[in-house]
Amino acid sequence: HFGLGFYSAFMVSKKVEIHTLSYKEGAKAMKWTCDGSPEYDMEECEKAERGTDIVMYIDDEEKEYLEKNRISALLNKYCRFMPVPVIFGKEQEWKDGKYVDTDTDKVINNIEPLWTRTPTELKDEDYIKFYHAIQPGQEDPLFWIHLNVDFPFTLTGILYFPKIKNNLDVRKDRIQLYCNQVFVTDSVEGVVPDFMMLLQGVIDSPDIPLNVSRSYLQADRNVKKISTYITKKVAARLEELSKKDTKAFEEKWNDIKIFIEYGMLSDEKFC
Structure with missing residues (x-):
């Protein structure tokens, strides 16, 4: 076995x-x-x-x-943030008009991704750089939420608010789910409410059951707690921003109002 x-x-x-x-x-x-x-x-x-x-x-x-490209693509998808070094091939250098292998092993993963670090040691530039690493080609996010809780469940992650405006594009691949820094899926229906699909980012939890149906996920006690926690955390962050800097919040209103309205209509915990 x-x-x-x-x-x-x-x-x-x-x-x-x-x-x-x-x-x-x-x-x-x-x-x-x-x-x-x-x-x-x-x-x-x-x-x-x-x-x-x-x-x-x-x-x-x-x-x-x-095939090297196929292996590289799989490693980048599933092992990009594994907590132990993953070596694939050798580092290269430019020599005599072409790239050649060196004697140095090439580590292809980041063993300490941003969501595993303490928020107080991070700068805005760190969050923005990480955002572009997981969402290449996007504009800078409006703001973000760093999730970090270890009781009664374990959950870490970073959720970003993109510039949504009037584009109600509830795609299923905006939020990536990891388990102990190993990629699981980017289909997180059942783990977060539908209106959260407008956000982008990463959530990591060993307490979310894997390889089960959406209906089972929605009935799981830990998943319910995690979903509720994320909803309340996002709502609290928006409230904090509106009170801390009302003018800046009002300037962002056209970019986030559809998210807030959708959340209030679809989830009473968000109100």
């Missing part, structure tokens, strides 16, 4: 091998081999350094997963 993450290796491979060596003194390296059937082989093998290697023998019809 093994988890879905490892099981997925057999979806594209005709055979999978695991080579592993314990850190313990005198340990022997072992190799586990399986073709996806209930049977497997295990034997001693040669391995000089401690650790584990997973070797996948890709099926002929799945050769696209050996």
